[in-house]
Amino acid sequence: MDSLKPTIGIRGVVLLCIAVVIFSELLGLPILRRAIRPAPPPSNLVAAAAAPSLVAWNEATIVLSSTGNPVRGEFISRRCESCHGVEGFSSQASTPNLAGIDAQYLWKELQDFRSAKRKSVIMQQIAGALTSRDAADVAAYFAMLPNAPDAQFNPIFPQTLKDQSAIEIAQHLLAVGDPARGIPPCQACHGPLGNVRPAPSLASQNSDYVMSQLNDFASGARTNDVNLPMRTIAAELFPNERQALAEFYGADLARFPVGYVTQ
Ligand code: HEC
Ligand code: HEC
Numbered sequence: 001m002d003s004l005k006p007t008i009g010i011r012g013v014v015l016l017c018i019a020v021v022i023f024s025e026l027l028g029l030p031i032l033r034r035a036i037r038p039a040p041p042p043s044n045l046v047a048a049a050a051a052p053s054l055v056a057w058n059e060a061t062i063v064l065s066s067t068g069n070p071v072r073g074e075f076i077s078r079r080c081e082s083c084h085g086v087e088g089f090s091s092q093a094s095t096p097n098l099a100g101i102d103a104q105y106l107w108k109e110l111q112d113f114r115s116a117k118r119k120s121v122i123m124q125q126i127a128g129a130l131t132s133r134d135a136a137d138v139a140a141y142f143a144m145l146p147n148a149p150d151a152q153f154n155p156i157f158p159q160t161l162k163d164q165s166a167i168e169i170a171q172h173l174l175a176v177g178d179p180a181r182g183i184p185p186c187q188a189c190h191g192p193l194g195n196v197r198p199a200p201s202l203a204s205q206n207s208d209y210v211m212s213q214l215n216d217f218a219s220g221a222r223t224n225d226v227n228l229p230m231r232t233i234a235a236e237l238f239p240n241e242r243q244a245l246a247e248f249y250g251a252d253l254a255r256f257p258v259g260y261v262t263q
Contacts, residue, residue: 053224054115055108057197064132065107068140076138079126088145089154093208093250097157100147105198106139107132109224118224147204149252158252159207169241170248175258181236186245189229193257199229207250214242 048054055061077084080098084090088099098106112118113127114135127135149157161167177183189196192203202210216222217234225231234242248254 051117052226052228053108053112053117055111055226062104064136065104065139068103068107068133068136068138070137070141070144073137073139073141076130076134077141080138080142083122084142085154087150087153088142088147089149089157089204090206091154091156093156093159093206094212095206096209097147097154097204097206098142099145100204101143101200102195102198103136103139103143105200106142107135108198110135110139112224118222147201149204157204157206157250159247159250161247161251161253163244163247166244166247167253169244170253171258173237173241173245174248174254178236183233183236187254187257192255202249203254204252205249207246210249211242211246214246218242 083092083095084098088101089097109118110127110130111132113120113123114130116124130138172178173183173185174187175185177185177188185193186202188194189199190202191199192201195201213222213230214234214237217225217230218237220231223231237245
């Protein structure tokens with residue numbers, strides 16, 4: 001009896017499908033093309049791709065980044081000392097010193113490396129292996145270390161000033177900036193006169209590293225400064241001014257507000 005039941009079989013199903021697709025094409029309602037057209041990305045993903053950083057300062061991120069456990073952080077820092085030094089002072093002037101740098105800034109940079117908002121082949125890998133809690137802990141540890149040079153652990157800081165004329169150029173930019181070009185005084189954000197979250201102290205930073213970051217902000221290779229302060233400022237600085245600023249910071253001359261520095 002079964003064999004008498006009307007049956008269309010597999011071949012029938014396939015032919016039916018082909019017929020439906022052809023009809024839909026003829027009627028201007030393409031099924032296949034519609035199915036493979038990629039869906040537009042959700043608008044929040046578009047916004048995230050354009051944002052300079054995925055870190056937003058709110059209660060949760062401020063609490064997390066400022067309550068790291070430095071004891072746990074010290075263990076994590078063993079992975080960092082080959083480049084950033086045992087006491088947070090690097091043996092290479094092109095690698096940043098981390099000793100005594102504000103924990104919130106360090107945490108933000110680690111998050112930015114993780115999300116590739118800040119590009120660095122080395123640091124993207126290293127930060128990618130940390131959770132945001134690990135990053136807070138290791139940031140708390142480095143922030144706690146003294147940022148005063150200790151000849152035993154940081155033989156290359158401070159660096160010697162190559163050109164004495166750097167002092168005058170840098171002091172003017174630190175204290176006054178250049179209102180005509182819209183450059184505010186560096187020390188208003190980077191200290192010691194004022195501090196703007198998350199602008200780090202530059203007082204114990206290496207000259208080559210400061211130079212490379214100013215160049216990267218100016219060229220757009222580094223774009224993780226929220227609200228663009230550094231991309232705008234660095235692009236306005238002349239190359240000799242960037243050099244003078246880098247040398248001034250690297251020579252440990254910015255520890256006190258400009259005006260107190262003796263030449
Ligand atoms: C193999 C070398 C190397 C190791 C290991 C390393 N770093 Fe780095 N780190 C660098 C270099 C080079 C840079 C500068 C990247 C750039 O040019 O932007 C950097 C930049 C950073 C910055 C940004 C500093 C600033 O002033 O903006 C932070 C924060 C940082 N590293 C934290 C860490 C931590 C935490 C560890 C260990 C878990 C670590 N690094 C391990 C080489 C290293
Ligand atoms: C309006 C505030 C502001 C002013 C003024 C300012 N900066 Fe910055 N700067 C920042 C902020 C914020 C960051 C951190 C960006 C980020 O989130 O990574 C920064 C980062 C930097 C860095 C990178 C630090 C590091 O460890 O990687 C350098 C170098 C720097 N600034 C130099 C300068 C110099 C030199 C001047 C003066 C000519 C200056 N800045 C003026 C806000 C400022």
